[in-house]
Amino acid sequence: xxxxxxxxxxxxxxxxxxxxxxxxxxxxxxxxxxxxxxxxxxxxxxxxxxxxxxxxxxxxxxxxxxxxxxxxxxxxxxxxxxxxxxxxxxxxxxxxxxxxxxxxxxxxxxxxxxxxxxxxxxxxxxxxxxxxxxxxxxxxxxxxxxxxxxxxxxxxxxxxx
Amino acid sequence: xxxxxxxxxxxxxxxxxxxxxxxxxxxxxxxxxxxxxxxxxxxxxxxxxxxxxxxxxxxxxxxxxxxxxxxxxxxxxxxxxxxxxxxxxxxxxxxxxxxxxxxxxxxxxxxxxxxxxxxxxxxxxxxxxxxxxxxxxxxxxxxxxxxxxxxxxxxxxxxxxxxxxxxxxxxxxxxxxxxxxxxxxxxxxxxxxxxxxxxxxxxxxxxxxxxxxxxxxxxxxxxxxxxxxxxxxxxxxxxxxxxxxxxxxxxxxxxxxxxxxxxxxxxxxxxxxxxxxxxxxxxxxxxxxxxxxxxxxxxxxxxxxxxxxxx
Ligand SMILES: Cc1cc2nc3c(=O)[nH]c(=O)nc-3n(C[C@H](O)[C@H](O)[C@H](O)COP(=O)(O)OP(=O)(O)OC[C@H]3O[C@@H](n4cnc5c(N)ncnc54)[C@H](O)[C@@H]3O)c2cc1C
Ligand code: FES
Ligand code: FES
Numbered sequence: 415x416x417x418x419x420x421x422x423x424x425x426x427x428x429x430x431x432x433x434x435x436x437x438x439x440x441x442x443x444x445x446x447x448x449x450x451x452x453x454x455x456x457x458x459x460x461x462x463x464x465x466x467x468x469x470x471x472x473x474x475x476x477x478x479x480x481x482x483x484x485x486x487x488x489x490x491x492x493x494x495x496x497x498x499x500x501x502x503x504x505x506x507x508x509x510x511x512x513x514x515x516x517x518x519x520x521x522x523x524x525x526x527x528x529x530x531x532x533x534x535x536x537x538x539x540x541x542x543x544x545x546x547x548x549x550x551x552x553x554x555x556x557x558x559x560x561x562x563x564x565x566x567x568x569x570x571x572x573x574x575x
Numbered sequence: 576x577x578x579x580x581x582x583x584x585x586x587x588x589x590x591x592x593x594x595x596x597x598x599x600x601x602x603x604x605x606x607x608x609x610x611x612x613x614x615x616x617x618x619x620x621x622x623x624x625x626x627x628x629x630x631x632x633x634x635x636x637x638x639x640x641x642x643x644x645x646x647x648x649x650x651x652x653x654x655x656x657x658x659x660x661x662x663x664x665x666x667x668x669x670x671x672x673x674x675x676x677x678x679x680x681x682x683x684x685x686x687x688x689x690x691x692x693x694x695x696x697x698x699x700x701x702x703x704x705x706x707x708x709x710x711x712x713x714x715x716x717x718x719x720x721x722x723x724x725x726x727x728x729x730x731x732x733x734x735x736x737x738x739x740x741x742x743x744x745x746x747x748x749x750x751x752x753x754x755x756x757x758x759x760x761x762x763x764x765x766x767x768x769x770x771x772x773x774x775x776x777x778x779x780x781x782x783x784x785x786x787x788x789x790x791x792x793x794x795x796x797x798x799x800x801x802x803x804x805x806x807x808x809x810x811x812x813x814x815x816x817x818x819x820x821x822x823x824x825x826x827x828x829x830x831x832x833x834x835x836x837x838x839x840x841x842x843x844x845x846x847x848x849x850x851x852x853x854x855x856x857x858x859x860x861x862x863x864x865x866x867x868x869x870x871x872x873x874x875x876x877x878x879x880x881x882x883x884x885x886x
Binding site: 418419421437438439441444460461462465468471474475476477479480481482484485528545546548549 | 597599604649651675695698700701
């Protein structure tokens with residue numbers, strides 16, 4: 415049995431620099447949840463399929479279950495905990511609530527991160543509900559509420575540019 | 576997420592439940608190609624150094640402990656592995672170039688529109704943000720789009736090792752299951768010829784609406800003369816065998832024909848394709864079903880190309 419290699423990892427999570435020691439084989443998803451206590455990032459399949467672990471790495475959606483924590487050394491990571499500010503939901507989060515875009519909520523953190531990035535990048539509604547949502551499995555909603563939330567958000571941001 | 580047997584249980588719960596799933600390995604992140612091939616060469620002869628690119632195929636395998644490398648060599652901090660040069664006659668793409676970058680690259684889209692369109696068929700944006708061209712080619716899944724595209728376009732692959740460098744054609748690289756990459760070798764660059772006068776189209780039959788490996792896919796390229804007769808054809812298929820498959824017989828059958836023959840795509844072109852194919856059976860469909868889908872995909876691809884003007 416070989417000895418587990420350990421490293422110190424420093425990264426910026428939701429604007430705050432965080433440091434922890436971890437085995438090199440620790441997944442970024444597990445590092446966020448267990449070393450940093452940020453359990454908003456959910457873990458489902460650990461195969462890249464379900465999308466519940468999706469976080470933003472340098473602003474871009476990635477599967478946290480398919481990266482090692484050591485690979486995020488020096489990087490900027492955003493998780494669902496970084497969205498609401500002082501208890502105030504983002505427009506997307508409100509739209510998801512108002513349109514019943516979630517039931518059990520297991521898939522929701524990952525979906526919110528992908529949709530947040532899509533909004534920042536200015537992706538079209540078609541691209542967002544097609545390509546982007548296809549990267550997430552939701553076993554509850556049938557996606558209707560999530561699509562409605564995307565549409566509502568779009569209307570709102572058109573009204574107040 | 577339970578604690579492994581024999582582990583001492585510290586008081587802090589966060590410390591106690593350590594749900595690290597990949598097996599134990601050493602990790603290093605070299606900065607140069609020279610250092611990478613030196614490490615790969617030294618460790619691979621000792622058994623078990625594996626390069627880590629986007630991780631979108633390797634990490635699931637590690638999470639399930641289907642591979643147990645002694646050393647993971649992370650390519651993500653190696654300099655100069657993600658260059659992208661769009662030239663007049665060739666496009667050269669560094670192995671570590673992410674699919675997201677390929678998708679967004681304007682000049683590349685102009686030079687090789689089929690590459691842009693095919694990349695968008697691969698997985699989802701959240702996977703394409705990490706997945707690399709080199710990783711997809713080295714993983715060489717028989718149903719993957721990019722190895723098939725590399726075959727159809729006649730790509731050339733640059734491999735580096737501690738002993739030097741060599742170039743393989745896609746035909747050589749994907750000749751059998753897996754690839755012809757030798758232990759200790761690093762794929763550094765892929766060169767795509769810009770096919771003058773050709774039109775290419777990638778058609779796939781997906782398992783579901785967006786993303787994920789297709790049931791079958793086919794990439795067809797044709798060059799036609801002024802009368803619309805095919806003078807050159809390039810055809811390769813995904814999901815049609817236990818490796819990405821160049822359909823040379825179908826290429827021959829298509830050459831010398833008009834794409835828009837009154838009876839659609841000539842039956843013998845489809846027959847030539849299916850004669851060369853030996854698709855696997857699995858829970859998503861039988862080999863016979865996939866063979867039928869291959870004919871459909873090929874017919875659709877040729878019909879699409881017929882609708883486009885000759886280049
Ligand atoms: C949810 C999901 C859906 C997917 N859907 C599709 C799909 O529809 N179509 C498709 O084609 N693929 C799909 N994939 C696979 C994805 O495209 C992979 O990322 C790709 O096959 C491997 O690229 P990578 O950069 O992630 O390589 P890695 O996973 O890092 O590596 C793959 C293999 O190649 C080796 N390797 C990587 N780079 C090099 C190099 N430069 N030199 C030598 N060896 C190297 C590694 O050692 C490893 O054995 C999907 C993946 C996921 C998670
Ligand atoms: S847990 Fe990462 S994609 Fe499912
Ligand atoms: S809300 Fe339950 S899985 Fe999406």
